Amino acid sequence: MLRSVYNWLDKRLYLTKLFQSTAGHHVPANSGSWFYVFGSATLLCFILQIVTGTLLALVYVPSTNEAWKSLQYLNHVQYLGWYLRALHNWGSNFMVALMTLHMVQVFLFGAYKYPRELTWVSGVFLLVATLAMAFTGQVMRFDEDAYWGLGIGASITGRVPFIGDRLVHLLLGGPIIAGETLSRFFALHVFVIPAIIIGIVGMHLRLVLTKGINEYPVPGKPVRRDTYDGEYEKIIEKQGVPFVPDAIGKDLIFAALVLVLILAFSAIFGPAGPSGPPDPTRVDTVPRPDFYFLSVFAALALLPDWMETIVLFVMPVLMVGFLFILPFISGTGEKSARKRPVAVLSVITIFLVLGTLTYMGDTAPWSPKMNAWSGQSVPVDLLQHRTPLEMRGALVLQNKQCRNCHSLEGHGGQRGPALDDVATRLTRDQLIRQVIQGGGNMPAYGKNLSPAEVDALVAYMLTLHPPSHPPARDSAQPQISGNPNAKERGVGEAVRKSMTGKSQ
Amino acid sequence: MKAAAAALPLIALLGFNSGCGKPTGQAKQPEAVMDFHQLFSENCSACHGVSGQKGAGPRLNDPLYLALVTKQDLYNVIEKGRPGTPMPAFAQSSGGPLAEKQIQAIVDGIEKDWAKPVNLQGAALPVYSIAKAPQGDAKRGQAQYMRNCMMCHGFGSFKGMAGPITDPNYLALASDQYLRTTAIVGRIDWGMPDWRHRIPGHVMNDQDISDVVAWLASQRPKGYMMAENQSTNNSSSNRSGPGSEREPKQ
Structure with missing residues (x-):
């Protein structure tokens, strides 16, 4: 009975044929490897993103006024709303990570070479589209990170030659981040880019079917344009197995693992943000992009002015352009990573650079900690046995916000050198000069400090040296027995007098 | 495989039950923070x-300090700061970061957590405010200093x-009120005794304290008058640059 129904349907829909030419197509048996599971796992993440994203869109309000509130509603009021947000967030993290793994694997296994150039090119399109999803998704989480991330994105766009202003206008729906901005990004994130991704994924998969899955590379067996197609046919004939059910096993196990991990990470670590509301009048924010853009964030923060145009506009074009033409400049030859040291070293180098930049982006040692002056207390052991003047100096250190850039015992800003042992590096006179005149990236504080404040501050800093390490001493002056800085009341006095004289 | 299959619902269940990933508080506007x-x-x-x-x-x-000051005193200092000293103004009305109700929350928190009944052991609590304290006499103050303070803070070459504390730069950064308060309550946490325990069997009285403060104030060099009494010191007229937003407004 069932069989006859199936046959009736099959005669009209050609189901068996469809199965045989897609899921049942023959693949090389050795491609059923643990290295070949990342692509399908990325697709799984994308499907999960569509499902969770659709559910989120039922509640989310894409308006600048309501977005942040509707996220709060999801987090705190809607039953399991937080879990839904967490799934979407971790699904996106996993998607970016798995896509990267997939790409690295394809690169190292030479799978982009003849005749699969278009598979690789469509993959590069998917890479760009996925990163665009990640960025627009970060904007959907309309908090302070999103707001400032958007601001940076817009000002980068604004520097595109000739059409920069118009592009910004198009992107933001006006010259500034306002009412229409979020609607535009919502449309991009929910309609435009997903549609593009679905289209390209279709092409990507079709190419996998027509050109076949790359056989497991064998060192010493280079690809040659004239012989490869025949060789591949032979491999399929000799040791081909249907993808379903023979080769799909590892994909399924890995997919299950990825699903469990996403479910577990979402339950344990929860959703990202939203952090503070997207309020441009709040200046004491420390906005950070999501982890996949931390490396860009770090690079932009660290590069010198004159490199900005190059890094912003020339480098991305070169990098993506290189990815596009890669299969055409190295379309033949060795596939195995064992015979391609340059490829392996490139991957290692790229990941070292990205990893370092991401770490730096996360810690951001270049940005001052704007609340250290009032929130990071002076360590107790750095206050013990200090004179009343030195204690006042510690207060000046806090009150003048030195801690925002200089740390004590690891707490405080990292922009300037730590002050724990500053007395071993600078003498009293050098400290006074540095505080008053600044230099080496430090602003001059002479006009912000009274002579008494300078004196107290320097007196305190002179106590900052390890007990085993004596303070620095002026080699032009004969060493005086005892503490070389204790007697120098007279020097401070002279400085004070000269300063008072100057400002009057 | 079986173990993995069993672990899946278990992990999911654990996640939901403990809900460790569930957001607890929402990110607040800084003005909305009311927790002391x-x-x-x-x-x-x-x-x-x-x-x-x-x-x-x-x-x-x-x-002891909290017995000496009123809640209003605390509020005023947090609100307006102590110009010329390292204590900045925290009220938004004075250019600081805090709303009025937040300052009130800090004052209430300090009183609630740290104020306790103090056993004065028969001694009278001196007057807190320098304005209400008896007029000090610098000459007598020096004698009081020698008697009560010199052992620890020295004098001359000792x-x-x-x-x-006779260092002119220290005195330039310490208001008379600060000197008076410290003379009364000491700094027990750093080992400085309060006004009752400097010399065995001797308790400083209101007048003694005023005298010591008057003498210390007289050691402050000219042109270094405390900003609390004057406007501010001479370098403040052209203040700019980093840190200036926290400066007390004139």
Whole structure:
């Protein structure tokens, strides 16, 4: 009975044929490897993103006024709303990570070479589209990170030659981040880019079917344009197995693992943000992009002015352009990573650079900690046995916000050198000069400090040296027995007098 | 495989039950923070110490000090700061970061957590405010200094173990009110006794304290008058650059 129904349907829909030419197509048996599971796992993440994203869109309000509130509603009021947000967030993290793994694997296994150039090119399109999803998704989480991330994105766009202003206008729906901005990004994130991704994924998969899955590379067996197609046919004939059910096993196990991990990470670590509301009048924010853009964030923060145009506009074009033409400049030859040291070293180098930049982006040692002056207390052991003047100096250190850039015992800003042992590096006179005149990236504080404040501050800093390490001493002056800085009341006095004289 | 299959629902279940990933509080506008401990640690602990003591600035976790000052005194100082000293103004009306109700929350928190009944052991609590205290006499103050303070803070070439307080730069950064308050309550956390325990069997009285403060004030060099009494010191007229937003407004 069932069989006859199936046959009736099959005669009209050609189901068996469809199965045989897609899921049942023959693949090389050795491609059923643990290295070949990342692509399908990325697709799984994308499907999960569509499902969770659709559910989120039922509640989310894409308006600048309501977005942040509707996220709060999801987090705190809607039953399991937080879990839904967490799934979407971790699904996106996993998607970016798995896509990267997939790409690295394809690169190292030479799978982009003849005749699969278009598979690789469509993959590069998917890479760009996925990163665009990640960025627009970060904007959907309309908090302070999103707001400032958007601001940076817009000002980068604004520097595109000739059409920069118009592009910004198009992107933001006006010259500034306002009412229409979020609607535009919502449309991009929910309609435009997903549609593009679905289209390209279709092409990507079709190419996998027509050109076949790359056989497991064998060192010493280079690809040659004239012989490869025949060789591949032979491999399929000799040791081909249907993808379903023979080769799909590892994909399924890995997919299950990825699903469990996403479910577990979402339950344990929860959703990202939203952090503070997207309020441009709040200046004491420390906005950070999501982890996949931390490396860009770090690079932009660290590069010198004159490199900005190059890094912003020339480098991305070169990098993506290189990815596009890669299969055409190295379309033949060795596939195995064992015979391609340059490829392996490139991957290692790229990941070292990205990893370092991401770490730096996360810690951001270049940005001052704007609340250290009032929130990071002076360590107790750095206050013990200090004179009343030195204690006042510690207060000046806090009150003048030195801690925002200089740390004590690891707490405080990292922009300037730590002050724990500053007395071993600078003498009293050098400290006074540095505080008053600044230099080496430090602003001059002479006009912000009274002579008494300078004196107290320097007196305190002179106590900052390890007990085993004596303070620095002026080699032009004969060493005086005892503490070389204790007697120098007279020097401070002279400085004070000269300063008072100057400002009057 | 079986173990993995069993682990899946278990992990999911654990996640939901403990809900460790579930967001607890929402990110707040800084003006909406009303928790005393958060407010104190973000705004006060840097100078006054993590738990209100052992900081470089005055000890607030001190029942004696809290018996001496009123809540209004605390409020006023936090609101307007002490111009010329390292205590900045925190009220938004004075250019600081805190709303009025947040300052009130800090004052209430300090009183609630740290104020305790003090056993004065028969001694009278001196007057807090320098304005209401008896007029000090610098000459008598020097004698009081020699008697009560010199052992630790030294005099002339004798350096006491606690370091000098007659240093002109120290005095330039310490208001008369600060000197008076410290003379009364001491700094128990750093080992400085209060007004009752400097010399065995002797308790300083209101007049003694005023005299010592008057003498210390007389040691302050000219042109270094405390900003609380004058406007501010001479270098403040052209203040600009980093840190200026926290400067007390004139």
